[in-house]
Amino acid sequence: MFTYVNGQVIPNSEVRISPFDHGFLYGVGVFETFRTYDGRPFLLGEHLNRLNQSLQELHIDLQVAREEMLDILAQLEEANGWRDAYIRFNVSAGEGDIGLQTAPYQKPNVIVFQKKLAPAGPMTEKRGVWLETRRNRPEGESRLKSHHYLNNIFGKREAGSDPSIEGIFLTEDEFVAEGVVSNMFWIEKGTLYTPALQTGILGGVTRRFVMDIARDTGLRVEEGLYTPAEAEAADEVFVTNSIQEIVPLRALGEKTFPGAAGEAVQLLFKQYRSAVRQ
Structure with a gap:
C-alpha cells in the first residue's frame, strides 16, 4: 500500500x-x-x-x-x-x-x-448510547478537525469496540452534542433537529449537506440546544459522517426507533445517494 x-x-x-x-x-x-x-x-x-x-x-x-x-x-x-x-x-x-x-x-x-472501501452498499444501522464522558469545549472559537483527539478517544473507549454502537456525547451542561465520529440528527413531526454549533460540535461537511437535502425534501430544519429526553421523543434518529454517510439508530438509550425502516431517513438516504451518483 x-x-x-x-x-x-x-x-x-x-x-x-x-x-x-x-x-x-x-x-x-x-x-x-x-x-x-x-x-x-x-x-x-x-x-x-x-x-x-x-x-x-x-x-x-x-x-x-x-x-x-x-x-x-x-x-x-x-x-x-x-x-x-x-x-x-x-x-x-x-x-x-x-x-x-x-x-x-x-x-x-x-x-x-x-x-x-467496498463499493457503497445499503444503509446500515447502529445503536446509540449516551456517554458519561462529556464533550470538551473547543480549543478556540470553534472546533477544528485537528490532531487533538483525546476527548473522542475517551468517548470511544467508553462506548467500546463494537462498530455497531455509536457513543453520543452530551455537553458539560447536559445538552446533546454529537457522536464520537459523527453528527447527530432526529426527526419529529416533519422537522429535522440537530444540535447547534454553539454546543461545541464539529461543523461537519456531511452535516451541512444533509441539512440542505432535508430542506429540499420539504423538512423543516432546526438547530438548537436539546436534552436527551427531547432526542428520545423523536420519530427517527440518525447520525452522519463522510465515510459512513447516513446511519439510522435502531435504539438510543432505552428507546427503540425504526432504524433503516424509517420513512424520512430512507428519503434522505435516497437523496444522498442520488447526489453521489451525480
Missing part, C-alpha cells in the same frame, strides 16, 4: 516524520476525511474549503488548490488501484524548535492516506 508524503507517493513502510514536527509535539495540525466513489471524491470543494480555513486559523502557511488535491488523489489511485476509498488528507505544522511557536509554520508536512 502507498501513501502520499510531501510530493511523493511511497510505500507505507517508508513513511516518516520528524519527532520535532509540532503536529506530533503539540497537536498543531488538521485533517479532512472523505471518500471516493468509483474514483470521484464526494463534496471535495466543501472539504477543501474547511481544510484551508483551518490551516489559516492555525497559522500554517499552506493553501491547497482543488487541482493539487485531485492530482494527489489520482496518484494514489494509480499506485493502490482503489477507486472506492477512504481518504485522510492530513497537514501537520512541520518541524520546529522545542517550545510553543507564535510565528507562522512555513514548511508543513502534507500526508494523504488512502484505505480501500
Whole structure:
C-alpha cells in the first residue's frame, strides 16, 4: 500500500516524520476525511474549503488548490488501484524548535492516506448510547478537525469496540452534542433537529449537506440546544459522517426507533445517494 508524503507517493513502510514536527509535539495540525466513489471524491470543494480555513486559523502557511488535491488523489489511485476509498488528507505544522511557536509554520508536512472501501452498499444501522464522558469545549472559537483527539478517544473507549454502537456525547451542561465520529440528527413531526454549533460540535461537511437535502425534501430544519429526553421523543434518529454517510439508530438509550425502516431517513438516504451518483 502507498501513501502520499510531501510530493511523493511511497510505500507505507517508508513513511516518516520528524519527532520535532509540532503536529506530533503539540497537536498543531488538521485533517479532512472523505471518500471516493468509483474514483470521484464526494463534496471535495466543501472539504477543501474547511481544510484551508483551518490551516489559516492555525497559522500554517499552506493553501491547497482543488487541482493539487485531485492530482494527489489520482496518484494514489494509480499506485493502490482503489477507486472506492477512504481518504485522510492530513497537514501537520512541520518541524520546529522545542517550545510553543507564535510565528507562522512555513514548511508543513502534507500526508494523504488512502484505505480501500467496498463499493457503497445499503444503509446500515447502529445503536446509540449516551456517554458519561462529556464533550470538551473547543480549543478556540470553534472546533477544528485537528490532531487533538483525546476527548473522542475517551468517548470511544467508553462506548467500546463494537462498530455497531455509536457513543453520543452530551455537553458539560447536559445538552446533546454529537457522536464520537459523527453528527447527530432526529426527526419529529416533519422537522429535522440537530444540535447547534454553539454546543461545541464539529461543523461537519456531511452535516451541512444533509441539512440542505432535508430542506429540499420539504423538512423543516432546526438547530438548537436539546436534552436527551427531547432526542428520545423523536420519530427517527440518525447520525452522519463522510465515510459512513447516513446511519439510522435502531435504539438510543432505552428507546427503540425504526432504524433503516424509517420513512424520512430512507428519503434522505435516497437523496444522498442520488447526489453521489451525480
